[in-house]
Amino acid sequence: MRMNFGVFLSPYHGPGQNPTLAIQRDLQMMEALDALGFEEAWIGEHHSGGFELISSPEVFIAAASQRTQRLRFGTGVASVPYHHPLILADRMVLLDHITRGRVMFGMGPGSLVTDARMLGMDYNIQRRRLEEGVGAIAHLLTNDEPLTMETDWFKLCDARLQLSPFNPSGIELAVAAVRSPTGPRLAGRYGAGLLGVAATDDRGGFEYLANTWQEVESAAAEYGQSADRRSWRLIAPMHIAPTLEQAIEDVRYGYANQRRFESTGPFRIEGAPDIEDILANTDHETLIHESNARGYSVIGTPEMARKQIQRLWDKSGGFGCLLIRMTDIADPAATLRSLELFARQVMPEFQGSMRRPLASWLNMYGDRDAVGSQFRQAQDMAIAKYAEKVG
Numbered sequence: 438m439r440m441n442f443g444v445f446l447s448p449y450h451g452p453g454q455n456p457t458l459a460i461q462r463d464l465q466m467m468e469a470l471d472a473l474g475f476e477e478a479w480i481g482e483h484h485s486g487g488f489e490l491i492s493s494p495e496v497f498i499a500a501a502s503q504r505t506q507r508l509r510f511g512t513g514v515a516s517v518p519y520h521h522p523l524i525l526a527d528r529m530v531l532l533d534h535i536t537r538g539r540v541m542f543g544m545g546p547g548s549l550v551t552d553a554r555m556l557g558m559d560y561n562i563q564r565r566r567l568e569e570g571v572g573a574i575a576h577l578l579t580n581d582e583p584l585t586m587e588t589d590w591f592k593l594c595d596a597r598l599q600l601s602p603f604n605p606s607g608i609e610l611a612v613a614a615v616r617s618p619t620g621p622r623l624a625g626r627y628g629a630g631l632l633g634v635a636a637t638d639d640r641g642g643f644e645y646l647a648n649t650w651q652e653v654e655s656a657a658a659e660y661g662q663s664a665d666r667r668s669w670r671l672i673a674p675m676h677i678a679p680t681l682e683q684a685i686e687d688v689r690y691g692y693a694n695q696r697r698f699e700s701t702g703p704f705r706i707e708g709a710p711d712i713e714d715i716l717a718n719t720d721h722e723t724l725i726h727e728s729n730a731r732g733y734s735v736i737g738t739p740e741m742a743r744k745q746i747q748r749l750w751d752k753s754g755g756f757g758c759l760l761i762r763m764t765d766i767a768d769p770a771a772t773l774r775s776l777e778l779f780a781r782q783v784m785p786e787f788q789g790s791m792r793r794p795l796a797s798w799l800n801m802y803g804d805r806d807a808v809g810s811q812f813r814q815a816q817d818m819a820i821a822k823y824a825e826k827v828g
Contacts, residue, residue, distance in 0.1 A: 479513025
């Protein structure tokens with residue numbers, strides 16, 4: 438199975454920088470990804486925290502689509518409980534037409550408690566609301582029959598969309614999954630893809646990979662759907678450079694801020710040491726080596742990235758797309774170099790694009806003595822014939 442590659446852009450931008458310029462850099466990154474041959478970019482939705490600055494992935498995707506030619510865009514993810522299902526589905530169909538069918542609809546419950554708090558929502562019921570919202574959205578996108586449905590947070594009365602998706606096959610749906618079975622079962626029930634947000638997390642996400650697709654297939658069989666591993670995307674933090682030492686130095690730029698973000702909100706582990714104590718008492722190199730050793734991140738070389746992808750493949754049993762989780766741990770120039778190196782030396786390994794050129798080269802190089810001799814003989818014969826003719 439050929440693997441696709443893309444990025445997962447929440448985005449993560451450390452506080453204390455110009456937010457306008459940060460968002461402009463994200464748009465420029467989309468152009469670079471398109472030129473480098475990446476297939477997908479997933480854009481998040483967040484409303485608090487001051488770190489993940491994009492509040493509307495649809496608006497960002499609309500702008501980015503006008504700068505790119507082939508890159509596909511997904512909402513990574515739209516927080517379904519925050520939106521009326523009819524309005525969200527309608528916006529996505531409009532976006533599908535603007536992008537000429539290059540949009541994917543990723544859905545989740547919303548990850549930030551602070552988002553829900555501002556909306557006056559009980560965070561504990563958001564997964565139930567996700568299930569209800571996905572059901573309504575799936576019907577609206579795939580069915581011409583009007584939908585009447587009422588819950589404690591939305592009501593639909595003979596509702597239908599006024600536009601069909603751009604492509605006859607419709608809009609690809611995907612559901613976020615961390616460690617609970619909610620996402621996988623929803624993906625199976627509606628024939629949707631799956632976004633493995635915590636695929637490398639050693640606190641349960643990585644181990645959960647072994648059983649995740651079984652949950653998808655079980656739900657798919659229960660509801661008469663098909664499950665295709667090619668629609669399963671795993672997200673992994675990566676920054677690479679020609680040497681391990683260079684990669685470690687690159688991320689000195691913003692690694693501490695990223696660790697601060699990963700130690701708060703939905704990511705904080707109760708009872709864990711305070712991140713400020715860790716940063717004050719552990720040198721930068723040690724922090725990186727520890728993260729790499731845990732299997733959580735790859736801050737290193739192309740070879741390390743290839744091994745991490747193979748590790749995820751072996752644990753999961755196979756998936757369709759690897760998404761690099763993009764952060765501000767390195768400055769923009771180093772981040773672009775990392776993406777270029779990844780496209781040159783990592784992606785081809787899993788796409789088969791190096792196989793034939795390499796085989797062709799080895800065929801010629803392995804027979805270089807005979808090839809060279811035959812070339813010289815042909816030249817010598819031509820020279821001799823010419824000399825005889827003019828002689």
